[in-house]
Amino acid sequence: MQYAGFWRRFGAFWLDTLFMVPVMALTVWGNEQARLFQLYWLLPGLAFGLWFNLYLVKKYGGTPGKLLLDIKITKIDGSDLGYKEASLRYSVLFISSFFMSVLLIPPLFDMTDQQYFSMDFLTRSAYLVEHSSGLYNLTSIAMQIWIWGEFFVMLTNKKRRALHDFMAGTVVICKADIDADTSDKQETTVSV
DSSP, rough: OBBOOHHHHHHHHHHHHHHHHHHHHHHHHHHOOTTTTHHHHHHHHHHHHIIIIHHHHHSSOOHHHHHTEEEEETTTTOOOEEEHHHHHHHHHHHHHHHHHHHHHHHHHTTHHHHHHHOOHHHHHHHHHHHEEEEEHHHHHHHHHHHHHHHHHHTSSTTTTTHOOOOOHTEEEEEHHHHHHHHHHHHHHHHOO
């Protein structure tokens, strides 16, 4: 098995971020249309995250960024992963995203529509963070430490496993190796 290198995985992360731009644009647009959009978007946003990070990973072995760069998430032994492994990989980001979203909702109820729409996007965002529970900032800091810690850990081991890989018992490998192994097995079967 050839493990996907740091730069390939880092590139996949940024490709996934590009795939998320339309969703991010939708949330910015929605927040400009309705004061309580954050509340309305909570469940659909979480469902989208689960689809993107659980379903696609289980079904195809990766998110779109990984698939475009020809890498695949597998169990350590190279076998396909299940929902358990996909869930463990996504658990920290899911929980922190959920808490950050929920913690921004209470300040929305303390505002009137007039106050809300009198602010531009950045001012409104700063206001919501400032008036949310102190847990929001702690969760945000913890999430940033987790994300950048993932990249740091990836640089410190030969298999280029991130923290979530260690949690879930997974590795990210080059798909070309899988395709070559499959065709070797088919050739062996045909010649026997």
